[in-house]
Amino acid sequence: MIKMTNFKMKTVKEGDVTSPLGFQAVGIHCGIKKKRKDLGLILSEGPAVSAAVYTTNAFQAAPLKVTQQSLAKGSTLRALVVNSGNANAFTGEQGMVDALMMRNAVADSFQLSPWEVAVTSTGVIGERLPIEKILAGIEQLPHLLGEDGASFSEAILTTDTFAKSLAVEIEIEGKTVTIGGTAKGSGMIHPNMATMLAFVTTDAKIHPDVLQRLLHHVTDQTFNMITVDGDTSTNDMVLVMANGFAGHTELTEAHPDWPVFVHGFHYVSEQLAKMIAQDGEGATKLIEVVVQGAATEEMAKVIAKKIVGSNLVKTAVFGADGNWGRVVMAIGNSGFYVDEKQLDITIGHTLVVQKGIVMNYEEEAVTQSFKENKVKILVDLNQGEQSATAWGCDLTYDYVKINASYRT
Template sequence: MEVVSLFKVISDGGVTSPKGFQAGGLHCGLKKTSRNDLGAIVCEVPAVAAAVYTTSVFQAAPLKVTRESIAAGERRLRAIVVNSGNANACTGQQGEADAYEMRASAAAALGLAETEVAVASTGVIGELLPMDRVSSGIAALPSSLSGDNEGSEQFCQAILTTDLVKKEVVVSLEVDGREVRIAGAAKGSGMIHPNMATMLAFVTTDAVIEPQSLQGLLGATTDLTFNMITVDGDTSTNDMLLTMASGLAGNTELSQSHPDWDAFAAAFQYVCQTLAKAIARDGEGASRLVEVTVEGAVTDESARAIAKTIVGSSLVKTAVFGADANWGRIIAAVGRAGEPVNPDTVDIKLGDIIVLTGSRPIPFDEEEALVYLKGDTIAIKVDLHNGPGHATAWGCDLTYDYVRINAAYRT
């Protein structure tokens, strides 16, 4: 168990680790392989719920259904049912009807009201769901549910598409002297450029928390984590981040005025940041995680825009893939970000290797830089010396495999 300041990281848990949650998954025939393609997280009590969604104008039908469930249930949910392999996006009235049918079938199978169920989908855009397979799979879902790590494992496998690895994290902390757990699972590998991307993420906690405070925390945390990653600059139609709080930890209700709020918020951000970085690291075809830190911007918002421009630059990404210490691509990205920059005061480092000071090149050891850029994680540090703003963004390199994977995505 790793201790991180105000909270502890639990190495052997999942979305079922907080009190009151079960999860499971199975294969119902949406994917061509035998991998799980249908899953659910279920809470034994009505859980406080909050969500954020893709900003794309083309929003998939499940997002509409989930919004309605959260609103109708006065920010309470009991379950989320998720399928992979088919996004149910750009599918018209039939797709919307299918999303409602998924919700109704899950409610019937779990013995819940329809408005207690949220729906999410991910996969190929523009194809109708084979509802006979989906309905049969949902009917079998209850028998797959469990409150142990196996339930979490099966759920994680059910939400993957081109992902190579599952993404999950669990932390614990004390609130009012009681143990509170926060856990998360996510999927995402390509079509990643949030303001939310083809990513789904689910966070569970057993904290007692005020609904508006949970929604506010989720939005603020998303801006610093999931909205600071990019793989390929494309935002999808199905992106959703949903959190559910069972309240079974028994603490006094959390809000911004609670003395343990800062610790809870820090733990919540750690969960989201860990999942976000895992998505960036698992970018389609990626071989390296790229972390860009910008300091000295006029505002934090400006720093975020510049950091995301750098990490999303195809030229920067290909330079990292080629282990080429081409700082010119970095400063070019800074210059086109559309943010205030003094062109005479920019410093750039690759790890600890200084390559630019005061916007002027510094002699550096090319061999040392080559060795560094062949590592697993590449840190690019930019100091603008122009204000107090700072931000960090995460992405990955751009490889030959990215083209191969996406050239054949539907086949």
């Protein structure tokens, strides 16, 4: 059991998007990639109240526009289809035609309304989808569908080095409610809901407007607080489906168990976000930056992301160079006024700056902290009561190698 604040959660062994009641998934190889799985589907046995947030990139890909059309028609979905290897982005009118063909093919194969199907893609930008291969793959999905979240998790990967899934169980009105999630993301990762795919399923029953508000709030604290390389993609989204199969009354902010659901939803989202940051292209270390004592939450968020996104901080961590001056540099570039005479900086367990004064510390302790798999940097501005946490990774030689040969 995991206990956080007053709420208890149980992690589901090998949990994923099929862990909640009424959800199935499948992933197959349809021929976009040479060998690896590249087409996946999630299906709810009944209508699922759904919500989504999307990339802020100006060149939003066709699949996202199609998904927005579906959700604008109604607040429920039955299916999500996703391909990897080709982003169907910057592909003009033909890209929209292809994305609509994917949606309609899934609807026909599973006897659904097209408006009950969401579509997304990830991969190379500017190339047309091999739509005939995808349509042939979709025809196979009804015969292969099962409680197989692992194959779906594999099918959405691009340069990722591992699949990212988990699920937890909570209690609502004495009934077991499950929240499952699967994500992908490795490069072109930067906040503002971009550069990743994340799918969350739950058998909770929840009002659609409430779910959308919750998703926006939690996204700002989790997925929007990670960065790998500062680049915002054209494609990616977080999408949530809640089918109500757990059998409790509808959740709203006034429900007595609402905090329990929020807690579980936030936990799943945060863990997926951290997995994405940890799996940054070529990464060897997860960096966690906590900023506290800020005058506003926005100040804390911006400074935390400035630090974790700094290439100089990232390379210092990679080389285990205890150069905490780069943290100071990043804070100073945040655009917020920070009183250096109030500033505290802790690297790992070592306090290196207190009230703007450099401490008499052992540099080897800082170096050792930078050698750990998880590097923690704590900044206390001592200017207020607000705090925020951001996650990222180190910048390595392999990042350049991977992105220099992405298409080859």
